Amino acid sequence: MPVLAVVLGYVAWRARAAGRERWWLPSLATAALMAVVPALIVPLKELVARPGPPVTGPGTGFYPSGHTATAVIAYGGAALVLIPWLRRAGARRALLVGCLALNLGVAFGLVRRGYHWPLDVAASWCLCAVLLLSLRLLLGRNTSVGTGVGRDSRRRT
Template sequence: MPISAHQEHAPPRARPGALVPVPLLGAPALLFALITWQVVADGPLLRLDERLSRVLAGPDRFSELLSDLGNVGVAVPVLAVAAGYAAVRAHRDGTGRRWLPVVAAALLMALVPALVVPLKELTDRPGPPLVPPGTGYYPSGHTATAAVAYGGAALLLLPGLRTATARRALVAVCAVLVLGVSYGLVRRGYHWPLDVVASWCLSAVLLTSLWLFLARTPRPGGTGRP
């Protein structure tokens, strides 16, 4: 079949996920490195962090409940239910390699403690005044657990939603849950604000990596958006 001049000089079609801007990975990673350096070096950013914590902290029952949404026993089952639904849907639709998204999300969740625990030991940061004396508060494990569990669940469920409104609603619910946990942890005095911000950065890198992987995974009938 002859090739037209337009086809001959047309740029190659980008693969799914190839248009994701580099800042989605680079900017959070750079900010995380900066905050970690300030924590390890006891830099001036920590003085600002402590002043901000004194302004924001004010324990109440509502903040306690919000912080509990970041518990492993609450957030991880949500991801497990979303993974089960994604696997059943893929099996029903006859999608090849149906277990890849589920396995990828599970591995990402397992990676959270594998990264957070060594970082806590490395930085050895003391906690805010409202918690018992101790160290190992940076970064926030509850924030990272909530972000990766709820964010991973959203990424698994998005391809099954047919309308843009439904997809936006799911992403909004995920964001509200993560922000709620973050607010609860700082308000209750369980973490410094920078502990939470650092976990946002770490989770952004992890979830963007999962998004890029899922964008290259076959969807039912070749449809669905990562």
């Protein structure tokens, strides 16, 4: 969450300084998506009521993994709004590789320590992939997000 907060503040500052019409949209949409995660995960946990691995003891509510969902949306959302501000392909690639590594680390740790079954983690990845794609589509409709220019003024090849 702290990483996401810093990135959202930075992106909003850069967009406002660049004179973007809706400079607040990427940061606000990503923060709203992060707020939606518990509203989706908690009811799913209650609905499925799946028991956890033996280490967790008795109880239900392990499917899907809320920790995984939080990490995927926080790191993935941060990467999604930060990518348009990175000019070099190497920097964008490094950001995506870092985001993937952090999320794989979270997933591995949760499964390795016995807090979740692998399917719990996979379910969160699938759900969050849909959420991040929805965020990308929403941000893509705002023509000034990403390149700083409208679609009509881009060079055509």
